[in-house]
Amino acid sequence: MYIKKENKKILIFTTFVLIGTIFIYLFSSFWVANKIISPLNVSKVKTIYGEELYQNRKDFNLIDDSIVSESTDPWLIWTPNSPPTYIKIIVDKISKDTFAQIFYANEEEIFTEEKSIGFTLTKGVQKVQLPLKDNFNGKLRLDLTNESDIKISISKIEYSTTPIELKTIFTIFAILEVFFLTILFLFFFKTSTIRKGYDFWLKIDIQKRSLFLLTLLLSFSCIIIYGKIMIDKKVFIYTDIGGDTLNAYFAFYNYLTDSLREFDFSDWTFFYGLGTSNIKFSIYMADPFSFLVIIVSSIFGNEVISYMLLLSHILKIIICGLLCYKYLGFFQISEQAKGIASYIFAFNGFLILWGQHYFLGSFCFYSILILICIENILRYEKGILLLSFVTTFIAIFSVYCAYMILLFSGIYAFFRLLDNLQKGKIRETIYKALKLVGSVMLGLSISAIMFLPQVHNLLNVTDRLDSSVSTLEKLIFYLKQCFNKSVIVEYLKQFLSNNLNGIGNGYIGSANYYEVPQLFFSIFFFIFFIQYFCNIYRKSYTKKQKIIRYLAITLVVLLVFQPTLSMILNGFAYPFGRYTFLLMPLFALVTAITLDDILIKKYINIYALLFSVIVIVYIGNLQIPKSQESIIEKLQILNCLLLLIFCGSLLRQKKISYRLLTILVGINLICDSYLTTNARGLLQQQSQIIQQPRGNKDTMDALKYLQEIDSSFYRVEKTYYDNNALTDSLIQGYYGISTYNSTLNKNIIDFNNNFMKEEDNNWFAQFIFSNNPDNLTQYSLLGMKYLLTKRLPQYMQQFEILNKFGDVYVLHNKNVDSAIAFYEHLISREEFDSLSYIEKLDVYSCAMVVENEQEKVISYSEIYKELNYQDITLDCAIRKDQSNISQTMEVLDGEEIIFLSNLEARNSIYFQFDIACNFDGSISIVADNGNGYLEENVHYETVSQGREKSIKYLLPENTTSIRINGTSTVFSIKNFKLLELKKSLIPQIQTQELELDKKEDILSGIVTTKTDGYLFLPVVYQDGWKAELDQKPVELIQADAGFIGLRLSQGTHSFCLKYEMPWKKQGAILSLFGVTIWGVLLLKEKRKRTEN
Secondary structure: OOOOHHHHHHHHHHHHHHHHHHHHHHHHHHHHHOOOOOOOOOOOOEEEEHHHHOOOEEOEEEEOOEEEEOOOOOEEEEOOOOOOOEEEEEEEEEOOOEEEEEEEEOOOOOOOHHHEEEEEEOOEEEEEEOOOOOOOOOEEEEEOOOOOOOEEEEEEEEEEOOOOOHHHHHHHHHHHHHHHHHHHHHHHHOHHHHHHHHHHHHHOOHHHHHHHHHHHHHHHHHHHHHHHHHHOOEEEEEOOOOOHHHHHHHHHHHHHHHHHHHOOOOOEEOOOOOOEEHHHHHHHHOOHHHHHHHHHHHHHOHHHHHHHHHHHHHHHHHHHHHHHHHHHOOOOOOHHHHHHHHHHHHOOHHHHHHHHHHHHHHHHHHHHHHHHHHHHHHHHOOOHHHHHHHHHHHHHHOHHHHHHHHHHHHHHHHHHHHHHOOOOOHHHHHHHHHHHHHHHHHHHHHOHHHHHHHHHHHHHHOOOOOOOOOHHHHHHHHHOOOOOHHHHHHHHHHHHOOOOOOOHHHOOOOOOOOOOOOOOOOOOHHHHHHHHHHHOOOOOOOHHHHHHHHHHHHHHHHHHHOHHHHHHHOOOOOOOHHHHHHOHHHHHHHHHHHHHHHHOOOOOOHHHHHHHHHHHHHHHOOOOOHHHHHHHHHHHHHHHHHHHHHHHHHHHHOOOOHHHHHHHHHHHHHHHHHHHHHOOOEEEOOOHHHHOOOOOHHHHHHHHHHHHHOOOOOEEEEOOOOOOOOOHHHHHOOOOOOEEOOOOOHHHHHHHHHOOOHHHOOOOOEEOHHHOOOOHHHHHHOOEEEEEEOOOOOOHHHEEEEEEEOOEEEEEEOOOOOOOEEEOEEEEHHHHHOOOHHHHHHHHOOEEEEOOOOOOOOOHHHHHHHHOOEEOHHHHEEEOOOOEOOOEEEEEOOEEEEEOOOOOOOOEEEEEEEEEEOOOEEEEEEEEOOOOEEEEEEEEEEEEEOEOEEEEEEOOOOOOEEEEEOOOOEEEEEEEEEEEEOOOOOOOOEEEEEEEOOOOOEEEEEEEEOOOEEEEEEEEOOOOEEEEEOOEEEOOEEEOOOEEEEEEOOEEEEEEEEEOOOOHHHHHHHHHHHHHHHHHHHHHHHHHHHHO
């Protein structure tokens, strides 16, 4: 039957509308809910209220409408009426954000970690999706916290088998549908309008058109990948293996925002751990994207930081893509190939993954930017000042980054100069090389005021480059090494995807998710790379140019699969995979050249193509992590489908359209980047750290109270945390001890390793006070004058209560009247290191440890004699069976030792003994001070089989008995003692006017001493500190490994410590010289332009 032309158009239009509408709904549903939800099959939302939910509980105490956790493993059991696939928990009140888990199991099953979902429980609405089947008929266990004393009030839980808020799906569907129908209507019925628009489009310069389309494509992809974060009401801060974003960077941005708002840029800060040079924060100020976050947040408030982090990251991706397009423009490459390669570069594996660490993504930005500057000089002999300018910012940004980029850029420039070297033009080539070197040196000179202090910090303060092995020995060692088969397979899979080896915490390999080399440049890059290699011989290159290209490929392969070059790029320290951002511009160049070879010149090596596909498919299916097998298999199926379409089109037609290739590449990049970004633990917008960046109001009131009653310098710590146990001090503005610092002063690392309790030694980069509250002697030494706590410590005889704000107690440490200490004696570091831990505790109370013996030192036996311990063992303690305590005795697991006399009137009572065990593990000592053997009073000690250990434990106040538990039924104890120390844990000194300057780089005070001795200052021993005593310069003493000591004679003295950043003055002179030269060259260049 004949159909009129107009009716035929309407029929086709209607068909497109139906197909497009279905596709848009499927996309909207999957994007929001991660599954296809039928709009005709929406299940009813069911509700369970808090009172009903609380009925079946364990270790939760019901108080009014709230529950309070009584242990670290409390839970609620809930049996829902239908599968609760989508859960919405409405939390009215919660004392602090906490980690929670929901376990799910069918009736016959038990609860396991494999069948659980973890999340952060916060005030407000908490959404959780469980992977339940429709026939689920079991129960749920709600572990709402893993901490004790957490108060939670849940008004209700809503649950359903479909997303509870379908309006989000329908809203997105409506927006996309309107856009789609508008475009479709114009295309079918307003062809004249389309034609006029197309004619106008063709009049625009082709490069501008390409840039516009590229920007549009990048923006659209970012909306799909990162829009999910906003839809799920999350923020761009990770809680899994990417936890540095929460543990460190978020606090840094808050601190720098506050500093900018107050125009406070001192050389030193005490807000960060025990104190550090502020030079480490230059990385944020020289990164334009981080600086944008700080500027905007300083204007609109710290609450916008989390949102600006995401916005700046998206902006970085788009700009990197555009810069790559600019870089590829220096080569004879088609617009389409430049566009596709730049699109891939913007979503390369390094930028998408390491970009989650904010400033690290800027490594890609600076690497492509400096190559643009180099090409500008090589091709047009202009841009010297621009290269200097870029080098300046790279050097200020990071010494580490500058080292890698400049070393790589030097090699790149050498290859490019050699590639273009022609007979008779050697002098011209040398001149270009000198221009490049001179420009970079000028940039380093301008940056010297910030660059040189960073170099000094890296070489002399941190232990990053310290090694007992020489550089030559390292080179020889790593030259003999080669990665094993499993690592090679792992790295090959990294070329195919960021996620085939696992996602986030599920990554399985030689390093973690971030630290393994990030090599992903689309699933097609492996094909492009092999084709590029095979096509070199058939191109019209000279013999020299072919050798150069083969040599460059060899270096890249060695860099990835042999550890020597990786070690060199990591400052000769050790092999590390963070160098891969340097390869991304080269990958873009190879991709663009190969695309033109295949699609324009028809250079297709069929055997190489088939080989590439076989390798991709084979490698992609090896070593799949079982915990994420389902999602990785789906990703691999999608990749295989994309490869099938790509190869099928090439083999059948000997070509593939750029549009189809763009679609295939786009699907691959978006899916892989989506998983890298969203299939992870992200912080909720409703979490306390986002809603209240300053933390709990009670804490802030307590800190304000301390500022009002004490204007001296002191340190504060907390047995809890508001936002983060590592960096609360940065956000809340107090001088603490806890820290997270990957460039921690090596002297402080030495202190943590050798002066703190062995089992409390943290990873070198961090120290958490709340994990180690028993080291009271050391904390007193470090000037911890006040303690904030929500639960009174068991050793309350060492504290006095000053005030209480809400549930936060403010305690004064009786051992610290002033943050500084005074010692009459010294002990050598050599003898100190030979002592046991309990003997070291004695030293802290009587002598200062010095690194050399130029001063008069005493022995440990003299120290012990001076402490004059009172042995009260026989008077105060018996075994539970009424037998006396003997020097050597067998103790049963769980045996009690009873204290007969009232210990309340006594000061510091130590329970000391040596233990030998026949097992590896730990023993626990728990005291009963009238309230029973409470879990929060348990003290743990690690023990090893066959190794005797000395243990010294400060008894809690009013202790009536103790109980010793182990993982063995019987263990041997000897040298049991109960000792009373009648003096302060740390020797005090009469102090007046102990003040810290507002800029935090000057500490001054007046002290009075009745004898000659040594002043101990809990200030990090680091180059840059200078001291004056009675207004005269004096020499610093390295005290207790990581701190500062001063010699004092009898009488009253004024002292002043002042910090000046090392090499800053020399750097300022060099910078002034560099700026002058740069200015002269700029004026000269402007004059040339005027004359022309």
